[in-house]
Amino acid sequence: MSETEMADYEQILPLIKDDPDTALQYLEKLRALPDSSARFDFLIGNLHFQNDRKQQAAADFIKAIGKFPDYRQAHANLAILYAQAGAHKEAVRHFTEAIRLGAVDATNYGLLAISHLTLENFTAAEEAFRLAMVLAPDIKDWEMGLMRSLYMQERFPEVVSMLDRMIAANPADDSLWTLQANAHMGRKDMLAAAANYEVLHQMGKLETAQLSTLGDIYVNEGMLEAAADAYLRAYEKTGGGDVSVPLRAAEILLAKEGFKASRGLLQKVQSAGESKLTPEDRRRVMKLEAKIGMAEGREAEAVKILTQVAEQDPLDGETLLMLGGYYQKEGNNEKAAFYYETAGNIEAFEADAKTRLAQLYTGMGKYAEAIPLLKRAQDLKPRDSVAKFLEDLERFMKSRR
Template sequence: MKHSTVILMAGAACFSATALRSESAGWEEPRLRKEFLGSYGIDSRVEPDLSDTQREVLQQLEPLLRDDKSRAVTVLEEAGKTEPSARYDFLLGNLKLEAGRVEEAKRHYSDAIRKFPNYRQAYKNLGLILAQEQDFPMAAKALSKVLELGEADGTAYGLLARCHQAAGNLVAAESGFRQAVLLQPDVLDWRRGLLATFIRQRKTSDAIALADELIARDPENPEFHLQKGQVQLASGDLEGAAATLELVARAGWAKAPELHQLGDIYLKQEQPQLALSAYRRAFALDPAQAPAKCLRAVEVLAASRAPVEAAELAAAFRSTFGERIEAPDRARLARIEARIALAQKADERAAALLREATEADPLDGDAWMLLGKYHADRKEEERAIFMYERAAGIEAFKADAKVKIAQLLVGQSKLQEAVGLLKEAQQLRPRDSIARYLEQVEKVLKSRSGGR
């Protein structure tokens, strides 16, 4: 049966933040007037009957709906005082909602339901509002009632599916989105929701098939390509994910995060040249992005044993971000570049970079430790000890630095000092390997002192 409503909103698949869109532009059409006045008949199971008085009031409202909706509200409110009616409350809810008075609209819909407990359209409109407000538990109750009362409507199924999705009820959400797609095949939101449930349930083949369908329907929409790439990545299809993200990038749709992710994928595939390309594009695309995020790319590329590519990316990082690099990141960058230089056997450059790191951040324990190793490798024991002592002044590096100093002292036959430092290191962080080394040094010390 047809519904009598002032504002025909039952079929709206989209719902604005301020009001359900009015479809009363053609109010003069006889069909709409008959629906409004109940001339097509009323389904008494799901909407209240119209009394003669109510029908007269609705006739008075016809011109006001077109010319003076605020006056229409007044007429309905006055009529409701004389003859309380669920239908009046419902119509007031529609008008208040259209005016952006959402809380009042919710109250009117609730009053309509209280007066007529099976008022299906009131449940539906209330459910639409609650879903828009992301009050998913209450929205689910209202929308479930709509379906219980016999409305096979794509909007109700789709929004109820979203409620289940928000609650983590993914099987129910999938079922609801499938029904919504069946009833409203042209509403992409329902397919988006269905795709999200596939992804969360790790239904890889279903998700990719649906993503491909969405891409075929709207090939210029980057959202669907990106979702397909994420599914491929999650399923371990690195080659497919890289191809999809590369397509997105070459189409000009990618943002810096996607290019960073593409670089990471190439690194997992042990393709440092391609990773370098992706990371450099990420830098260039958004020079205003946080330098720390990009410095991470330099770091992971350096750790992948690709010193040439890592050196190029480090240079690109310095060129792109320049004076925006803050002291901690400058120290971190210098330390990364020093490791790259060491991997390339450029020891002097490495030492210079490490000194730059300690100047930028005197508490950079990693840099002090690497400088200590640099001087120790060159047999410059006193310089090495000095560097390790600086590292030992930083709590996180104290134990390791003391062990390094002790090892250098052993080489200088200063066993008694070495034993003391090793014992201090063990108190800070006990380790079996250091315990064995300490035992060996103590044995040598005891043998040299004649067993005393």
């Protein structure tokens, strides 16, 4: 900057604070002079920046850098603008240059780290957050950023340890408990995650989806009664309006042979009022009752319910297969074949239905009729067990010739 420019600069400084519009006009005139200083471009850019004219500000900072490539503050301000605009690749370039030129402070390191994190440069983000924390250890944003960068690198033990300290300092922050629950799940410590979820429930901060996840955790740990309780809490959190939560839960518990727990959830759904159930919901409830009945040896009662379901929804392939299986077990081959054949006309169930029908025919000695059914089933849904069944049956037929 020349002596004349320096004099102009000193004259403008008070105006920038007291009358920025007049200062801007004056600066524009000075910039228009031949070989004007990069500082004028920078000051103009700052005035635009302060008035949220971001595109103009960016253009001015670029001009300043064009005249003076090592303009540290122009790089730093331009980086901030790029970060705000979501242009994080450019932001990284200019933050890095500003730091190289001496703009070593927590803000620049922290913002650089955020851009790296957004770009999924997790290792670089981690290092930048650590440097920001060294310079400003009291800024919680940098600690949270470091924790997230570690989480994205799946360094879950370190994340859990960090969150232990953060939770101890701020136990009422539910977001920290949630993040730690996720980290526990990342390291496959599911009961520790469940413990966090229970704390969140006590805080009144556990969402319906998280309660369902809690139930799933308990199911996988074999704690079926605890699972039923979690699923029930999820149902109650919806106000009893969304029956899909307890019905899904009852199906999960039933698959794990939690018959008592499954029945308890069904009773809660039914006690909440039949009027809330859609026809499809009622059929789901009926099927669950039938499955529980089958599992507990009340097969005749269960078959009556399944027959009603099949009458209400003739395209319910699962119900048709269950009825076929019951009648096959009872030796009523005609009825079993009827239900298998009917299920075989439903695209989603054709492969399973034809396999079951082939098994029925094989037991009846109808080997020739079973073979094309198995071939069709294998075309639709290749399975090793069906392939072996078909191979054995064809070998047996050849041996009889």
